[in-house]
Amino acid sequence: MNALAIFLGVIGMPQIILVVVIILLLFGGKKIPELMKGIGNGIKEFKNAAKDDQPANSKKEEETKE
Incomplete structure (x- = not known):
């Protein structure tokens, strides 16, 4: 790690x-705003998918406990 820090500064x-x-x-x-917009949309979709997936996982855990 220290060698990498010395190399990169x-x-x-x-x-x-x-x-x-x-x-x-x-x-x-002109391309940079489009690039940032695409990255923002990707992050937003990832958050929505993670939020939607969370209740499904908790339901499965409750079913296995019973």
Whole structure:
């Protein structure tokens, strides 16, 4: 772990700015909002699926206890 930290160094503001600039160059300004929207929709669907799945699991646990 320490060797990896020494190799990568400390992540600071200059490194974050560099990553943002590279992403802007690769994807362009118009693609980034679409990319973020897709990621947001994916997270929202995952949360909804996890929320819907939770009661089904608790019902199965109650049935096995009886």
